[in-house]
Amino acid sequence: MSGISAFDLARLQFAFTVGFHILFPTITIGLASFLVVLEAMWHIKRNSAYLQLYHFWSKIFAVNFAMGVVSGLVMAYEFGTNWSGFSRFAGGVTGPLLTYEVLTAFFLEAGFLGVMLFGWTKVGPGLHMFATTMVAIGTLISTTWILSSNSWMQTPQGYSIVDGRVVPTDWFAVIFNPSFPFRLVHMTLAAYLSTALFVGSAAAWHLLRGNSTPSVRKMFSMALWLLLFIAPLQMVVGDAHGLNTLEHQPAKIAAIEGHWQNDPNQTALPLIAFGIPDMKAEETKYAIQIPYLGSLILTHTLHGKIPGLKEFPPADRPNSTIIFFTFRIMVGLGVAMVLLGVGGLFFRWRGSLYDFKPFHFFALCMGPGGLIAVLAGWLTTEVGRQPWVVYGVLRTADAVSNHSALALASTLVMFVVIYFLAFGTGISFMLKMVARGPDEYGTERPTQAPGQIRRPARPLSATPDVIDPAPVREKTEA
Template identity: 80%
Template sequence: MLGFSALELARFQFAFTVSFHIIFPAITIGLASYLAVLEALWLMRRNTVYLELYHFWSKIFAVNFGMGVVSGLVMAYEFGTNWSGFSQFAGGVTGPLLTYEVLTAFFLEAGFLGVMLFGWNKVGPGLHMFATTMVAIGTLVSTTWILASNSWMQTPQGYAIADGKVVPTDWLAIIFNPSFPFRLAHMTLAAYLSTALFVGAAAAWHLLRGRSTPSIRKMFSMALWLLLFVAPVQMVVGDAHGLNTLEHQPAKIAAIEGHWENDAAQTSLPLIAFGIPDMSAEKTKYAIEIPYLGSLILTHSLHGKIPGLRDFAPQDRPNSTIIFFTFRIMAGLGVAMFLLGAWGMWQRWRGKLYDTKLFLIFALCMGPAGLLAILAGWLTTEIGRQPWVVYGVLRTEDAVSNHSAVTLSVTLIMFIVMYFFVFGTGIGFILKMVAHGPDEYGIDKSPQHPGQVFRPARPLSAVPNNIGPASMGETTEV
C-alpha cells in the first residue's frame, strides 16, 4: 500500500484504531463524574434542573460507553494479531495489568451501569446515587490500570528478562513506575477538560439558537467553572510531566523542541516557537527562537540546557518532524482552553455569560478542542517513544507480527471503512441527541412521578425515540 512496509502499516493500523477509541473513554470518564455531581446536587437541592441534566447526559453517556467498549475490544485483539512479538516478550507484565482492569474497573462499571441508567423509580435515591458513584469510580480505576501498563512501557522498572521474556520481580515498582503519576493526572484532567468543552459547546449551540432555558444555562455555567479551575492545574501537571520526561526520555524532549545540539557560544537554550525539523539534514529549518525561554520552561533555570538529538544515535532518535508540531497543537489548544475559562469569568462578572454572541461562538468552536488535544498529546507521547515499544528494552521492529504488507493493507482499509461507518453513525447519533437538548420536565413532569415509570427492554431504550430539533416548550417523557 503506497510503498509502506509491513511495520509501518501495522503502526498505522494501531494508531488509527487507538485514535478512534481514545475519544470515547475520555468523554466516558468526564461524563461519569459529571453525572455523579449532578445527582448529588439534585439530592441536596431538589432542583429539577439537575435532574433534567442528569437524564439528558446519561443517555449520551450510555451510547458513548457502548462505543468505547466495542472499540477497545479491537485493540485487545490487535496485541495478539499485529504485535505478537510484544505480547510474547512483555505479556508477563501487560497481560496481568489489563486483566486487573477487566476484573476491577470493567465489572464495577458494568455491574452498576444498569442500576444507574434504568434504576429510577426502582431503587431508593441513596442506592441510585451509590450506583452512579461506582460507575464514576470504575472509569477512574480503568484509567489507572491502562495508564499503569502504558507508563511501564515508557519507563519500565520492576522486571527481569529470562529466556527472552519479561518476568515481573516487583509489582509495586511496575505499577508505580516513574512516569505513572504524571501520566495518570495528565490524562484524567484531559478527560475532564474534554468533557467540559463538549458540554459547554452543547450549551453554546442552544444559547446561540435562542434556547436559554435554566438547564442550558446551568450546564454552560458548570462547564466554564470547570475550565476556569482545571485548565491552569493541567498546565502545572503538564510542566511536571515534561520534567519527568526530560529525566527519563531526554531524546523525546529534544525531538519535541527540535533541538539538535548545544551551541557552546550560547549560555542558555532558546525556545523554538516555530520551525521545520529536518531529520536527514539534522537541523530545524526556518526556526523562530525566543531567547532564554527554552531554558526557563525545560529546566526552570535561565541558563539550563538539555541534550540535543545529535547526542543520540540516528537509529535511536524519535521523528522530530511530527512531534514538534503535535506537541505545539496540544499546548496551543491548552492555552485556548485557559483563555476560554478566563473569558467566561470576565463575562460572568459583567453579567453577560449567556448573551455575548462572539463568546458563545468561541465556546462552540472549542467543543472538539479537548479531544483534539488528547489525540495530539497521544501522538507526541507514542511517536516520541520510538523506535522503542518498551523504552530502551524492546524495539518496535522486534515487536511486530510476521504479516505481509498486502495483508496489513487490506485489513487497514477494512478498518477504515467499518470504523467510519459504525462509529461515524454512533457519533452522528450523539450529535443529534445534543442538538435535541435536555427536556424541560418542570415540577409536575419529573421522571420520578409515579405515572412515568419507564422499563427499558434493551440498553438503547434509555435513548429517546424522537430526536429532533428542540424548541423552548418541547418536552419528551422519560
C-alpha cells in the first residue's frame, strides 16, 4: 500500500467496517417489522402460510441479527483507536446518543428476542405478539438514535465549544437537528425496500424452480405490494431530503450534480445525466445535459440555480468524482424498484403474477438492489460531507489518531480476511436457508398446546427444524 497515507488508510478501514455492518441492520429493521405483520395476519386469518413464513424468516432474522451485533462492536472501538480526535472533540454529543441507543433499543431488542424466537410454545399468543412487536420497535428506536448522531455530524446545532471540546447546550436541538427527520424516514424506508427486495427475490427463486406453494406465493405478493407503495414514497422523501441538503450542505449538492459554475448565458440549470467530474481540471467531462431539468429537480422552478463547486475553496470541496456516480446508482436502483412494484401490479391484474418467468427473474436479480442502493446512498452522504467529520466544525484530518501507515494497513488486511471468513460464512448459511424455503407442514405435523413440548425417547430427535415450532391447526391452503 505504498503511497497511501495513514489518514487514507484510517478512512478506508472505517468505510470497510461500516459498509459491512450497515447491511445487517438494514435487513434487521425490515425483517422485524415483517415478522410483526406475519404474526398479526396469522392471528387474524389463521392462514397457515403466514405461520410458515413467520418461522422461516425468524430463523433468518436471528442469524442476521447476530451478525449485525458482532459487526457493530468493531466500530465502537474504532472511534477510540483510529479517531481519537473526533472522540475527544465531539464525544460530549455522540457518546450520550450512542449510550441512549444501547440503554433503550438494544436492551429492548435483547430482552424480548428470546421470547420471540423460543417462546411460541411457552407463552400465550398475546405475550408472544407483544414480544415480536417490541423487537421491531427496538430496531426502529436504534435507528432513531444512530441517525440522530450521524445527522448531528452533518448538520450540527445545539452546542458550544469550550476548551476545544463540544458541550451540548440544547439536547432537543442536538437530537432534532435540521437533517434528522429526513434521514430517519429515508433510512427506514430504505430498510423496508431492501427487505422487500430480499423477500421478493427469495420467493422468485422458488417460483423459478417450480416451488409455487401458498407460502412462497404469499411472500412474493406481500413484497411486491410493499414495493408498489414504498418505492414512490421514497422518491418523494428523497426529494425533500435533497432540498434540505441544498440548504445546509450546498457543496455536497454541487458535487453530486457535477456542477462547477453557473453559466451567465443560461437562464436555467440543466441536469447532467452523465459525465465524468474531474477535480483537478474543475469540470465535468463528456457531460450529457438535459435542459431545465436541473432547475426543476433542485429548486422546483424552471429558472432556479444552485452554487457551483468553484464558489467553494478547493479544500472544502467534496470529491465529485465519487458521489456523482454513487448518487446515480442509488437513483437508478430506485427507479428499478418502482418498475418492479408497478410490474407486480400489472401481472397481478393479468392473473400471471406467479407464472411469468421473466418477471420472476427480474425480481431475483433485484434481490441485492436495496442493499446496493443503501451502500451507494451512504457513500454519497459520507463522502459528500468531506472534508469535514463534523460539518463546518471539525475537519476529518484533525479527527484521526496518530498511527503509522503500516499499523493501519496490517489491521485493514486483518479486518478484510476475518470479515470475509466470519461473515461470509454467516451470509452463506443465511442464503442456504433462503434457498431451502419455508417448510410446508400442513396437518401432518403434530399439534401442541401452548407451553407443551413432546419429548421423544432419543434426545437428539428433539432438535426441531424451526427455531420454535408452533402448532398448525388447519390445512395449508392449496
